[in-house]
Amino acid sequence: xxxxxxxxxxxxxxxxxxxxxxxxxxxxxxxxxxxxxxxxxxxxxxxxxxxxxxxxxxxxxxxxxxxxxxxxxxxxxxxxxxxxxxxxxxxxxxxxxxxxxxxxxxxxxxxxx
Amino acid sequence: xxxxxxxxxxxxxxxxxxxxxxxxxxxxxxxxxxxxxxxxxxxxxxxxxxxxxxxxxxxxxxxxxxxxxxxxxxxxxxxxxxxxxxxxxxxxxxxxxxxxxxxxxxxxx
Numbered sequence: 001x002x003x004x005x006x007x008x009x010x011x012x013x014x015x016x017x018x019x020x021x022x023x024x025x026x027x028x029x030x031x032x033x034x035x036x037x038x039x040x041x042x043x044x045x046x047x048x049x050x051x052x053x054x055x056x057x058x059x060x061x062x063x064x065x066x067x068x069x070x071x072x073x074x075x076x077x078x079x080x081x082x083x084x085x086x087x088x089x090x091x092x093x094x095x096x097x098x099x100x101x102x103x104x105x106x107x108x109x110x111x112x113x
Numbered sequence: 114x115x116x117x118x119x120x121x122x123x124x125x126x127x128x129x130x131x132x133x134x135x136x137x138x139x140x141x142x143x144x145x146x147x148x149x150x151x152x153x154x155x156x157x158x159x160x161x162x163x164x165x166x167x168x169x170x171x172x173x174x175x176x177x178x179x180x181x182x183x184x185x186x187x188x189x190x191x192x193x194x195x196x197x198x199x200x201x202x203x204x205x206x207x208x209x210x211x212x213x214x215x216x217x218x219x220x221x222x
Contacts, residue, residue: 004155035212040121042201042214043156050208090155099144099205104155 003027006091006105013112019078021108023091030095032074033102034058034066037088049074081112115139117213119202124219131189133216135202138183142204145178147187150199150215159200160187194220 007022025032031050035043035058045058047066055066063085067075074093078085088109092102117137125131137145143164148156162169162176162185169176175188185204189196199215 040214042117043212092156097208099142099207099210101144101146101158101161102156102210104148104157106153106155 004091004093004103004105006089006108008108009106011108011110013078013081013110015081015083015112017078017081019081019110019112021076021078021089021091021110023074023076023105024072025074025093025103026072027093027095027103028071029093029103030071031093031100031102032068033092033094034064034074034076035090035092036060037090037107043090046076083112086110086112115204115209115211117202117204117211119200119213119216121214122217122219124221125192126221127192127194129192131187131192131196131218131220133187133189133200133202133218135185135187135213136183137185137202137204137211137213139204139206139211140183141206144205145176145185146201146203146205146210147174147176148201148203148212150201152198156201189218192218192220194222196220 033048034046049068065077091105094100094102146161147159149159173190177186202213
């Protein structure tokens with residue numbers, strides 16, 4: 001069974017801090033994704049990666065960066081956290097082409113004070 | 114950009130059928146997924162339909178696709194309290210999957 005693990009379920013940080021969210025998958029998937037989920041807005045794609053060291057901007061990349069040094073790990077970085085980045089963050093992975101089903105972690109609820 | 118629309122809430126009585134509707138704009142979608150999100154968890158793949166199909170049945174779940182109108186629906190027969198969750202419509206084409214805002218299903222006992 002595919003396992004996508006996000007390092008924290010809940011995280012509280014202060015405005016201006018640099019924040020790292022980590023995600024690891026154990027199924028050798030090529031593709032990894034970071035979304036944020038806000039009520040009424042659904043899932044919005046922040047960044048995705050289709051290979052090690054490769055990254056592509058999603059729909060809302062501003063204020064975020066990502067790192068994929070190893071195939072199994074995809075990190076989301078908030079360079080200087082702001083209150084409007086308070087949200088639920090979901091990591092997902094999939095194999096093959098981009099239209100294959102995605103497997104999700106349980107999410108990290110991030111609060112920026 | 115491409116868009117997916119779903120109603121935000123649906124309330125049904127236990128034992129009734131639930132129908133969740135979705136309209137989308139991307140005509141190149143080859144797979145059309147339904148995901149389920151239970152409280153405090155990530156999304157789980159529930160079922161899917163290929164774009165060349167009209168209907169797919171999987172136990173209590175029936176997916177209907179009207180490709181001409183770009184309309185997708187999910188019917189849950191004999192809805193149970195354990196079906197209470199958020200359901201996401203997610204058409205996938207090319208390298209992209211677009212998620213709707215999700216329909217929160219409330220099941221009244």
